[in-house]
Amino acid sequence: MAEVTNWQLNRAMYYPYEESRPTRQAAAVFDTNKCIGCQTCTIACKTCWTSGQGQEYMLWNNVETKPWGSYPLAWDVRELQLLGPQTWDGDTYTGNTIFEAAPAGERNIAWKPTELDYAYPNRGEDETNVSITTKRYNLKLPHDMWFFYLPRVCNHCTYPACLQGCPRQSIYKRPEDGIVLLDEERCRGYRVCFEACPYKKVFYNHTTKISEKCVFCFPAVEQGIQPRCMRNCIGKIRSFGFLSKPEEVREDNPIDFLVHVRKVGKPLYPQFGLEPNVYYIPPIHVASDDFLTMLFGPGCLDSIAAYKKAMNGEDPELLAALLLAVSTDRIITRFKLVGNRVHAWAENGDQVVDMPLKVPTVERVPFDPDLNVYRYNFT
Amino acid sequence: MAPTTQQTSRRDLLKVAAVGTGAAVLAASCSDDEEYTGRGVRVLRASEVPLDPFHDIWRDAPFTDVTLGPQDVALPQRVKPSVTKVRVRSVHDGKKIGFRLEWNDTEVGDKTIRVDDFRDACAVLLAPGDADESLRLMGSAETPATLLHWKADWERIVSKGDEGLDQAFPNRSVDTYPIIHEIPADEVGIDSYVAANATEWLPAIHVKNPVAGKAERASSVEKAIAYSFSTTTSAPTQDAEGRGKWIEGDGWRVVIVKPLGARDEGEIALKPGTVATCAFAVWSGGNRDVGSRKCPATKVEALELDA
Ligand code: SF4
Ligand code: SF4
Helix, strand or coil: CEEEEEEECCCCEEEEECCCCCCCCEEEEEECCCCCCHHHHHHHHHHCCCCCCCCCCCCCCCEEEECCCCCCHHHHHHHHHHCCCEEEECCCCCCCCCCCCCCCCCCCCCCCCCCHHHCCCCCCCCCCCCCCCCCCCCHHCECCCCCCCEECCCCCCCCHHHHCCCCCEEEEECCCCCCCCCCCCCCCCCHHHHHHCCCCCCEEECCCCCEEECCCHHHHHHEEEHHHHCCCCCCCCCCEEEEHHHHHHHCCCCCHHHHHCCCCCCCHHHCCCCCCCCEEECCCCEEEHHHHHHHCCHHHHHHHHHHHHHHHCHHHHHHHHHHCCCCEECCEEEEEECCCEEEEEEECCCCCEEEEEECCCCCCCEEEECEEEEECCCC | CCCHHHEEEEEEEHHHHHHHHHHHHHHHHHCCCCCCCCCEEEEEECCCCCCCCCHHEEEHCEEEEEEEECCCCCCCEEEECCCCEEEEEEECCCCCCEEEEEECCCCCCCCCCCCCCCCEEEEEEECCCCCHHHHHCCCCCCCCCEEEEEEHHHHHHHHHCCHHHHHHHHCCCCCCCCCCCCCHHHHHHHHHHHHHHHHHHCHHHHHHCCCCCCCCCCCEEEEEECCCCCEEEEECCCCCEEEEEECCCCCCEEEEEEECCCCCCCCCCCCCCCCEEEEEEEHHHHHHCCCCEEEEECCEEEEEECC
């Protein structure tokens, strides 16, 4: 066991391998407030990567409705149950990570799913936290009655549980972009990774009998193009880019800005200890601080406050960074707000975004005599 | 194990031979359920090395009971072994060497389709030296070990074919599979992708993973070479064979056979009249044994080959 830094826990922790951060980390920020649960991301991934025989049940990308949804069945609740009650002291995690709580002879605490746990991918979909009654809970913010969508992909963790679990070292993390890949030639289908990943983002192929996982569309990323699930997001909730090492944060890198500068992007279940690299802007309408803190860590309430400020026009720069989500297929590495316009550039210097922060409102006359049609304005 | 009719008649024949023809030598060399009293495992010289685990020749070979223990070296471990004993017999015919392993397991694990299906398996480790303990854990960087790994799911494929997705998931429904959409979904198999030159849809098969699923198999044993833990690599020449049978109440009887000579780099070449190192391991699928979660022999044995 080596001692490594986990900035999400604000402390050192134990991990089987030495700390070895990639030069930069492929990462994403998902704004849960904008997700409409359309599953376009799920299908974009499914049709691209997992439409072969043996992959039927695989959802490298899935969208679950919280609080009740989960795929596989109750994955997070069962992992949390194994870990037991844990504590934070302010921003510092004082509990055990899944590695630190490993039982004798194992590398981490791991819930072991059965085939049946994969039989209900949309369990809990669109279900509210409490039963719907005639009382109108939702006329105030936050809502007493709520649900929200949680889109999930592999987090390409800084400390991947899948990687450390594999006794054959068939899983590796690329030093150039931190993408975690499973070597399809070396794997023997032992499924230790499949059990070890607390997010349950490694899958076992029923036909090839070898494990598979999300590849973050690395062939696209290598060409400066965003992964498919990100590019196709209908709700434009997904910002994809590269997160710098904590000591090399750049304010003009939109992902660094969202995660490290404005701190609106929060990790999912940071207490597991993997330093996951898909970050979430927590929902602003959920009337359970405890639930949100359990999912996104103690910083989630500050994140909500910062997000609200941006939405109220008090932080135009943050609004600018958020607006970049799915504004281009290219990977944005730099952005700038100049007056009312948001500019963004790809790594090779191409300007890939130039758009207004606020779109001007145009009111048209209802009747267009040229085309002899009526048009209505809705605002 | 209850004696089969075949075994009973073999015993009777031997009695007749001993009494009727005065072939005392033959009777003495027959170790009908006899424990080997020498060191380690004796490899009896026989007229042939039968694949059938119930062939009479196996009764002639004296057995060695090998104690299996926890795998408590590499992570993840199997702290409490699911199987604690394997009975080993061995014969050679000057060309091939065979092992018959016998252990009890209360349920058959011969499927690997579902995420929670784990197979029963057993392995023979062969390495040079005379019971060289340093090679027990899959050989060493300097001295590789030859591993013969029998897999119950491969045995099933050899004898009756794989379980198949339709049987594993009787309620499944698939409209179509891309690229091979002209084939009805319930008739699609690995072969369909191979024929359509579309194995990209079966990633591990596309990159030629040697242990990836196969529609058909010629052998239930994989020959592999290892230079310590985590280094097991399928050998280029797959010339080991096996046959296994599970009997209710008794468990598995498995035969593993390989040529005495070596054909691959790192493979051991065994010679009649010499001693080598051997070890054994068993996996119980019902206990989710897989990979390093196994029940290995607590020590290596000397493998004494008859001249
Ligand atoms: S989310 Fe799971 S599969 Fe992905 S890198 Fe982390 S541990 Fe591995
Ligand atoms: S495509 Fe975007 S909006 Fe639709 S479910 Fe996926 S993440 Fe949510």
